Amino acid sequence: MLRYTTVLALFLLLAIPGLAQDVRYVSDDVFIVLHAGPGSNYRWLGKLIPGTELTEQRRSTDGNWAEVSTNRGTVGWVQVEYLASEPPAQVRLPAVVRQLEDAERDAAELRQTLTAAQTERDNLQSQLSDSNEELQRISEELAQLRQISGSAIETAESNRRLVEESEGLRMNLDTLEADNQRLQDRVQSSAFIDGALAVLLGVIIALVVPRLWPKRRNSSSWA
Secondary structure, X not given: OHHHHHXXXXXXXXXXXXXXXXXXXXXXXXXXXXXXXXXXXXXXEEEEOOXXXXXXXXXXXXXXXXXXXXXXOOEEEEEHHHEEOOOOHHHHHHHHHHXXXXXXXXXXXXXXXXXXXXXXXXXXXXXXHHHHHHHHHHHHXXXXXXXXXXXXXXXXXXXXXXXXXXXXXXXHHHHHHHHHHHHHHHHHHHHHHHHHHHHHHHHHHHHHHHHHOOOXXXXXXXX
């Protein structure tokens, strides 16, 4: 695009007369003669083809001849009527054609670049759509994970309370078992004492009761 703008600017500069006042060009004639003085009677110094760039030095008193110098440094006189302030069409046309070809080539490159950019844009839009879908999916999974995490935290808290309650119940059970063991020990001790007392009572009865009964006399005798 910059190159195209530069070419267009150069074309406009070539098309506007009077921007370089001292520069002249040989007009569209086949050729003109460069004379050694301001007149056709002066000797020839060379032939100038159309489009030759000349630098005007001065003009004759009648204004019909101009002293000019070529790019090679040759100085001579030419008729003013054969000079132009801008290159002739036959010189400018090839340059304009070349510039147009360059502009068309640049435009083709720009079109290719634009096509590539549009393709890249389409790819980016597709990737963006895929990314949005992936983001939506991840957001949904994250929400589910948060919900699961909340349930897991609640479950963990419930488990912790259940463990604490279980530990408390186990402690109570241990206490009850200890109390039960003590009661059993006491019951066993009481039963043993009761048994011992019963045995002792039986011994006492066996020893004492016979002594308490009076002895029966033998009343029957034979006379």
